[in-house]
Amino acid sequence: MxxxxxxxxxxxxxxxxxxxxxxxxxxxxxxxxxxxxxxxxxKPDFEEPVEPLSAFEEFLHYWDFRYPYSPAVSCPHCGAATQNWRDDLTHPFRLANANLGGLLVFHCRACGATIRQKHFRDHMAVEHTAPKT
Known part of the structure; x- marks a missing residue:
């Protein structure tokens, strides 16, 4: 050779x-x-799941709450935040679930926490679960 x-x-x-x-x-x-x-x-070992955007669009289509929808999301665990999770180029939050009952679930890309936005008739409540360590 x-x-x-x-x-x-x-x-x-x-x-x-x-x-x-x-x-x-x-x-x-x-x-x-x-x-x-x-x-x-x-190929990478893990492929990130596709965001359920059609479920989110359905959620918006039937929006009839007394306040306007806000696309802002923030992580109470690490402080990451965005004014619009859909348009933010860094996409700091990934939509994991959306349903007509008013629940939006996000995963924080910075720390891995789960953020739940619970939309009620007259207000929105935020809950979160710290990332698994």
Missing amino acids: PDSLQLLYITDDDRHIQAVQIPWKLWRKIEPLARPVLDPFM
Whole structure:
């Protein structure tokens, strides 16, 4: 094998092979064969659930409370806050649940706390659960 195509074996303290480093020229030749095998390993272990935006839209559609809806969300646990959870580019809160009964549930991306906005006929109450440690 030419010097430019030498393989480098990376071992642990017990000299067990942990990885093999291959030259770029060789990788370009074998990538089409290797990619289907490697792709499943390249995906993240956890995919964040999709926000239930259709349930939220339904919640807004039937809004008939005595006060206007406010998109502001704040985390009583860590203090993270936004004036509009939908339009904030940093998206500090992820909508986890929405229902016609007036409940909106958010997860704080900063600390992992759960924030529940309970919309009643004449007021909104906020509850939260601290993140699991």
